[in-house]
Amino acid sequence: MFKKILIANRGEIAVRVIRACREMGIASVAVYSDVDRASLHVRKADEAYHIGPAAATESYLNIAKILEVAKRSGAEAIHPGYGFLSENGQFAQACAEAGVKFIGPTAAAMRMMGSKTRARQAMEKAGVPFVPGTSRGLASHDEAEQAAARFGYPVMLKAAAGGGGKGMRLVRAPQELRSALDAARSEAERAFGDGEVYLEKAILNPRHIEVQVLADEHGNTVYLGERECSTQRRHQKVIEEAPSSFVDDDLRRRMGDVAVRVAQAAGYTNAGTIEFLVDAERNFYFLEMNTRLQVEHPVTEIVTGLDLVHLQIRIAAGEKLPFAQDEIALRGHAIECRIYAEDPDNNYFPSPGKITLLLAPSGPGIRRDSGMYEGWTVPVDYDPLLAKLIGYGTDRTQAIARLQRALDEYFVGGIKTNISLFRRILSDPDFGQGRIDTGYLDRLLASPRQAEDRNHSAVAAIAAGVFAAMDAAMAPASSNGNRNGLPASSHWKEAARQEALQ
Amino acid sequence: MIYDVLIDGKKYRLQLERAEAGWVCHLNDSPVRLDAVLSRPEVLSILIDGKAHEVKRERSANGEVHLWIGPSRYAVEVNDPRGLARKRLAGDERGPRRLVAPMPGKVLRILISEKAEVEAGQGILVVEAMKMQNEIKAPKKGIVRKLMVVEGAAVNAGDILAIVE
Numbered sequence: 001m002f003k004k005i006l007i008a009n010r011g012e013i014a015v016r017v018i019r020a021c022r023e024m025g026i027a028s029v030a031v032y033s034d035v036d037r038a039s040l041h042v043r044k045a046d047e048a049y050h051i052g053p054a055a056a057t058e059s060y061l062n063i064a065k066i067l068e069v070a071k072r073s074g075a076e077a078i079h080p081g082y083g084f085l086s087e088n089g090q091f092a093q094a095c096a097e098a099g100v101k102f103i104g105p106t107a108a109a110m111r112m113m114g115s116k117t118r119a120r121q122a123m124e125k126a127g128v129p130f131v132p133g134t135s136r137g138l139a140s141h142d143e144a145e146q147a148a149a150r151f152g153y154p155v156m157l158k159a160a161a162g163g164g165g166k167g168m169r170l171v172r173a174p175q176e177l178r179s180a181l182d183a184a185r186s187e188a189e190r191a192f193g194d195g196e197v198y199l200e201k202a203i204l205n206p207r208h209i210e211v212q213v214l215a216d217e218h219g220n221t222v223y224l225g226e227r228e229c230s231t232q233r234r235h236q237k238v239i240e241e242a243p244s245s246f247v248d249d250d251l252r253r254r255m256g257d258v259a260v261r262v263a264q265a266a267g268y269t270n271a272g273t274i275e276f277l278v279d280a281e282r283n284f285y286f287l288e289m290n291t292r293l294q295v296e297h298p299v300t301e302i303v304t305g306l307d308l309v310h311l312q313i314r315i316a317a318g319e320k321l322p323f324a325q326d327e328i329a330l331r332g333h334a335i336e337c338r339i340y341a342e343d344p345d346n347n348y349f350p351s352p353g354k355i356t357l358l359l360a361p362s363g364p365g366i367r368r369d370s371g372m373y374e375g376w377t378v379p380v381d382y383d384p385l386l387a388k389l390i391g392y393g394t395d396r397t398q399a400i401a402r403l404q405r406a407l408d409e410y411f412v413g414g415i416k417t418n419i420s421l422f423r424r425i426l427s428d429p430d431f432g433q434g435r436i437d438t439g440y441l442d443r444l445l446a447s448p449r450q451a452e453d454r455n456h457s458a459v460a461a462i463a464a465g466v467f468a469a470m471d472a473a474m475a476p477a478s479s480n481g482n483r484n485g486l487p488a489s490s491h492w493k494e495a496a497r498q499e500a501l502q
Numbered sequence: 503m504i505y506d507v508l509i510d511g512k513k514y515r516l517q518l519e520r521a522e523a524g525w526v527c528h529l530n531d532s533p534v535r536l537d538a539v540l541s542r543p544e545v546l547s548i549l550i551d552g553k554a555h556e557v558k559r560e561r562s563a564n565g566e567v568h569l570w571i572g573p574s575r576y577a578v579e580v581n582d583p584r585g586l587a588r589k590r591l592a593g594d595e596r597g598p599r600r601l602v603a604p605m606p607g608k609v610l611r612i613l614i615s616e617k618a619e620v621e622a623g624q625g626i627l628v629v630e631a632m633k634m635q636n637e638i639k640a641p642k643k644g645i646v647r648k649l650m651v652v653e654g655a656a657v658n659a660g661d662i663l664a665i666v667e
Contacts, residue, residue: 350632
């Protein structure tokens with residue numbers, strides 16, 4: 001087993017991996033940029049090294065610098081987390097050349113899955129079901145028109161290097177095709193530096209369901225059930241759960257078998273996820289493979305009772321999978337909310353800044369993977385994911401109730417968060433019934449909101465007075481702090497100024 | 503102590519005196535059985551006629567005070583009627599309005615030139631923060647009197663971006 005692991009990431013996922021290292025008796029090495037010196041992952045690690053300025057390209061994406069820290073600290077392996085370098089084949093290659101174990105698949109497997117068109121071609125050979133489509137980049141408008149006519153409208157244009165909805169266009173009729181193709185190409189070129197675009201038959205309002213796989217380096221591959229990720233806002237996952245209420249045992253086995261076949265065809269090792277689109281008739285189609293640990297891995301951990309990060313490390317250290325497929329059983333239900341620093345009342349504007357107050361939920365059926373703490377300033381430079389709140393229970397109803405209770409306990413002051421969005425989703429009857437697809441959340445958010453209950457304004461008035469009275473009692477009586485009966489809120493400032501002058 | 507508290511456009515007069523055990527409280531001249539404990543800074547546990555509430559206080563950079571009760575946020579304005587200085591009335595619709603950066607970021611594009619007429623809600627400039635592009639909109643109908651930033655400029659939360667009159 002490794003003695004020391006470097007974590008090439010930040011935020012909640014770096015903390016997650018550091019915790020696994022601690023549990024396994026492995027020393028952890030954190031890296032940080034200029035703006036992350038005070039971040040939680042630096043506080044939790046055994047060692048931490050500065051790797052550059054705030055811009056990710058010069059710090060968390062700086063391969064040479066990260067490998068230099070690995071060498072200097074004596075780390076034998078690197079865990080990339082998700083995002084940043086986690087799906088970068090060049091990085092995996094560079095690790096191998098530097099004699100540091102990359103905790104993830106090989107560079108070759110990553111490169112194959114990194115391009116959607118290349119992955120399609122390989123998977124077609126392995127007999128994996130696909131949404132009917134071209135599997136190849138479109139060379140011309142004419143080729144696109146012929147292909148669209150063959151598969152039938154509506155069709156979806158997709159960037160080969162795509163992700164996050166970029167370079168994607170739904171085309172409902174032939175006359176829209178040319179301009180949509182041009183737009184998708186230029187968007188893909190700008191976002192990924194690669195304008196290759198292919199065409200698929202559009203599955204309208206499908207479900208997005210993914211299967212977790214684990215493969216060791218001795219040829220054993222298993223699937224760990226599915227995650228339902230249909231609750232998305234503009235193609236970004238907002239809530240994930242396991243299992244999916246739409247998937248029965250038979251469908252789970254069929255999807256799992258295909259997922260294992262995909263992983264094996266790619267020569268895949270370590271943890272990975274195969275994403276599928278599932279239509280209303282329970283037909284499922286291979287979408288893509290994510291060659292890393294996913295943000296939403298905790299829901300799978302809870303229903304399988306396994307620790308995916310421990311297993312990732314064991315696999316990378318050359319151990320065999322300690323269980324066979326028939327030993328994996330799913331139990332209960334888990335739902336994850338992604339807590340972001342953004343303002344749901346203002347078009348999901350990012351809301352970085354200082355966290356002035358943090359009250360965190362706990363109690364039965366709650367897991368919280370967080371990268372924030374009270375007094376920390378959320379930097380503006382990175383993804384605004386602050387924490388993941390996971391609720392679990394015997395069944396889906398109990399998991400929802402526990403999450404709702406925990407959301408009521410959760411308070412993040414000083415910045416805006418999307419906590420209220422989850423209250424709205426979890427209390428929606430359609431969500432409660434599991435009637436969700438990838439268009440569900442955008443439809444919910446477009447519908448009128450229930451009027452907020454404002455019947456506590458008298459309580460607020462009394463509380464405001466008590467706060468003001470307490471502020472007045474705490475203000476230094478002998479100083480000038482209380483002159484002119486300034487409003488209560490300025491006492492603090494005044495007191496701080498006084499203190500600074502001493 | 504007497505406080506006038508303004509919430510949702512409604513004014514409450516609050517009389518508060520410290521007593522031996524807890525507080526003596528009158529809300530709009532009616533007695534209220536109140537007990538209050540500051541359980542930690544900015545978090546108040548209050549009991550009103552036996553009903554328990556946890557109230558969190560948030561103070562924003564522009565001096566606004568928000569109280570949270572459950573999922574609801576109440577903007578409160580507290581005035582001590584005996585005080586000499588009164589809180590300035592905020593939000594005069596007729597005067598010039600400053601557009602302030604809601605977060606630190608970079609000015610990506612400026613959508614309008616100085617002296618241009620804008621409608622309420624019209625985009626004035628785009629600020630990029632946390633990999634997201636955010637349009638900063640005119641707070642009211644008027645004329646862009648001054649643009650305080652240029653494209654590419656880095657801004658901090660609270661920086662003035664433009665003035666609309």
